[in-house]
Amino acid sequence: NCDAVFRKHQARKTSMRKGKIVGDCNKLVTWYKPTNCPKGLNKDEFLALPPSITVREIYYCIVIPGFRTERVSLITTLLDEVTYSTLDIVGLYGQRWDVELDLRLLLTTLDMDVLRCKTPSMVRKEIYIYLLAYNLLRSLMWSAGITYGTPPLRLSLQGTRHHLNNFIPELLATSSTKRQRIYHTLLKVIAHKVVPSRPGRSEPRVRKRRPKAYPLMTKPRHELRKQLQTA
Numbered sequence: 001n002c003d004a005v006f007r008k009h010q011a012r013k014t015s016m017r018k019g020k021i022v023g024d025c026n027k028l029v030t031w032y033k034p035t036n037c038p039k040g041l042n043k044d045e046f047l048a049l050p051p052s053i054t055v056r057e058i059y060y061c062i063v064i065p066g067f068r069t070e071r072v073s074l075i076t077t078l079l080d081e082v083t084y085s086t087l088d089i090v091g092l093y094g095q096r097w098d099v100e101l102d103l104r105l106l107l108t109t110l111d112m113d114v115l116r117c118k119t120p121s122m123v124r125k126e127i128y129i130y131l132l133a134y135n136l137l138r139s140l141m142w143s144a145g146i147t148y149g150t151p152p153l154r155l156s157l158q159g160t161r162h163h164l165n166n167f168i169p170e171l172l173a174t175s176s177t178k179r180q181r182i183y184h185t186l187l188k189v190i191a192h193k194v195v196p197s198r199p200g201r202s203e204p205r206v207r208k209r210r211p212k213a214y215p216l217m218t219k220p221r222h223e224l225r226k227q228l229q230t231a
Contacts, residue, residue: 005093008057008073022081025059054079058086098153106134109158137161144190154194163189 019029031053037046058074074093078084107113112130117123137160138152144160145152167186171179217224 003077005074005076005078005089007093008075019057022056023086026081026086027057028054028079029057030054053077056081058089060086060090105157106130109161110134137164140164140187140190144187147184147187148191150191150194154197155190156193156195159193160190 019027021027033049033051037043041049056076056079058076059071060074061071072093074089076084076089078089110130110133112127115123115126117126137157141155141157141160142152144150145155163186167182167189170182171186174182
C-alpha cells in the first residue's frame with residue numbers, strides 16, 4: 001500500500017462540522033466511491049476501487065507575508081495523529097516546493113527551456129540527455145553530502161556543474177589510480193560551500209530580463225539574408 005498527502009480540490013467544500021474531529025483543524029472523513037466512472041480511469045480500475053475510504057483532512061492557514069495562498073486544506077491517508085502529527089504533515093506538504101525548484105533548475109541551469117531538435121523522436125532523446133545530466137549532477141551532490149556529512153539538498157546544483165566541468169580534463173588525462181583521488185577531491189570541493197537554508201521565501205512574479213525590440217524570426221535564415229541583400 002502507498003500513503004499520500006495532497007491538497008484538497010477546490011471543488012470540494014471544506015467544513016469542520018462533518019466528520020470525526022481528532023484535533024485542532026484536524027478530522028477524519030469518509031469519501032464514497034462515485035456512481036459514474038471518472039474520465040481518468042478505465043472500467044477495470046474503477047471496479048477495483050473500494051466502496052469508501054477514510055481520509056484525514058487538515059485545515060490550516062499560511063501567515064507568511066508575500067504568499068498568495070492563505071488557507072489550505074490537505075488530505076492524507078496517514079490517519080494516526082500521534083505518529084504523524086499535523087505539523088509533520090504540513091511540513092511534508094511544504095516540501096513539494098522543492099519539486100518545482102528542481103523543474104526550474106532543469107530549465108534554467110541546464111538550459112532546457114528551449115529544445116533545439118526538430119522531430120519528436122529527437123526531442124525525446126534531447127530530454128533524456130538532459131535528465132541523464134541532471135541525475136549525474138544529483139548523484140555527485142548525494143555522494144559529496146554523504147561522504148562529508150553535508151545535507152545533499154543544501155549543495156548547489158550550479159556549483160556542482162561548474163566543478164565537474166573543471167575536473168573533467170583532469171579525470172580524462174590521469175591514470176586509474178590517480179582518478180579515484182581526483183574524484184574524492186571533486187566531492188570535497190562540491191561539499192565545501194553549503195547553500196544557506198531559506199525556508200518560506202517569496203519572490204516577485206516578474207521577469208528580470210526585458211524582451212528585445214526585435215521581431216520574431218518567422219522565416220528561414222537564408223530567406224531573411226536574401227531580403228537584406230535585395231533591400
